[in-house]
């Protein structure tokens with residue numbers, strides 16, 4: 001499979017090339033040059049596969065530069081009950097007989113759905129780097145979920161170091177404890193004296209220093225990584241088979257969305273032939289996506305206009321994976337996508353009303369909705385009352401909007417994107433009690449913390465990274 005850029009550049013290479021690439025040289029995102037599809041018969045043939053075998057079936061057409069036995073071994077190691085604490089990996093739970101279902105994606109090491117793709121990334125990075133005799137130093141910024149998923153996926157991995165910037169004192173107590181309690185020679189936690197945007201700006205500034213970047217093999221694991229999107233498509237298939245529907249019957253999904261990576265993976269599954277009807281994009285107060293799907297106008301918010309909400313992992317004003325969606329809607333027209341994204345980059349609205357592209361959007365099954373803090377609390381409380389089930393604030397947004405679009409006789413699968421233990425304060429505000437946490441995280445706040453506080457300045461930060469890498473090099477025999 002060859003990969004191309006959403007802005008039109010061709011021949012980006014194969015899967016392993018785009019895995020390590022970040023943005024394409026023309027600033028676009030990597031996409032496969034075609035989307036392999038499964039016939040209804042092919043689909044029936046996948047029924048009954050366990051998660052790792054299903055992952056192979058869904059993913060291998062996009063990964064033809066890794067031998068079958070090696071890819072299967074990596075998927076088996078990734079999607080293992082010991083990692084995800086469930087034989088099903090992503091169990092599907094009906095909520096009473098409401099027609100709503102919870103797809104549990106958050107039983108992995110960091111208690112958020114990002115583990116599902118990130119754990120695979122840890123395996124495949126190590127594999128590809130070994131074959132190429134290369135190293136990768138991941139530099140990232142996190143407000144909580146991405147950082148812990150990345151660190152838990154990369155810990156102990158050969159040829160990989162992680163430098164993770166987070167805003168000093170601003171993550172939840174649980175999130176801080178989750179990251180800072182790690183004590184591994186290849187994980188470096190840096191608490192920046194500033195806010196999340198400052199952390200992101202530091203990452204951008206360091207990446208703009210191409211000399212430093214090349215000298216120290218600086219890379220990223222952000223949500224635009226194609227391998228993450230691809231790995232996420234698998235659980236849509238898993239949920240469909242768990243429902244045991246008669247062949248061809250449709251299913252709807254509701255997805256708490258921020259950067260549009262998760263729900264785009266659902267669209268990929270749909271384009272591959274999975275009979276998905278609606279893809280419900282659930283937003284919080286930062287409702288750019290909701291606005292687009294209800295009006296046809298995509299108008300991003302600047303960082304300063306992004307509200308801080310109680311579903312913080314969705315506080316995003318510009319959904320980077322949305323470019324992949326526009327590319328497919330345009331009929332894989334890189335020039336058109338480039339024009340649209342230049343408007344987005346300039347802070348101007350992209351208006352599809354009256355264009356044939358808007359009909360494409362309507363036909364693609366996407367619908368949107370938004371939720372407020374009060375809605376979120378009420379949904380957490382009502383879900384507990386109706387179904388005896390505590391959910392996290394992001395999952396609550398998905399349930400609220402999903403139920404609004406639910407159709408008689410069609411299952412509505414709501415994606416559980418984090419466990420309530422990760423967002424204790426909001427859950428407690430809703431139901432008056434602290435959500436249970438998995439035993440392995442009991443007392444985590446009391447463990448020693450390993451992090452370095454640094455000022456919001458790229459110069460000393462670069463020197464520090466270079467020094468740590470020098471030490472690591474000397475320690476390697």
Ligand SMILES: *Cc1c(COP(=O)(O)O)cnc(C)c1O
Pocket residue numbers: 112113114145146223256257258259260261262263313314394417418
């Ligand atoms: C990252 C995240 C989201 C948003 O997912 P996207 O792929 O960015 O749309 C939603 N909920 C939680 C808990 C997350 O960590």
